[in-house]
Amino acid sequence: MPKEALTMGIQNILDAHQILLVAFGAAKRDALTQALAESVTEACPASTLQIHPHVTVIADREALGSSCVKFLL
Structure with a gap:
């Protein structure tokens, strides 16, 4: 598993022990939902x-x- 990557396949991502998702701004709302x-x-x-x-x-x-917010809380 790569330690750093610009793009990764879904299985590579799911194989990670932990995942950090960072998103800011209203432009990300639809994708996050x-x-x-x-x-x-x-x-x-x-x-x-x-x-x-x-x-x-x-x-x-x-x-x-x-x-x-309702989903995460």
Whole structure:
């Protein structure tokens, strides 16, 4: 598993022991909502993060939106 990468495949990401997802700003809201608060789907590869046991999300309220805040709390 690479220690650093610009792009990685989904399986490489899911093989990580821990995942840190950082997102700031309203422009990230739709992507974060699809990834964290909707169903796991091929249409949103980031949604597979929902099945990983150790994901930490650091985001501001603008990026999270109300649906993600409810999901994460």
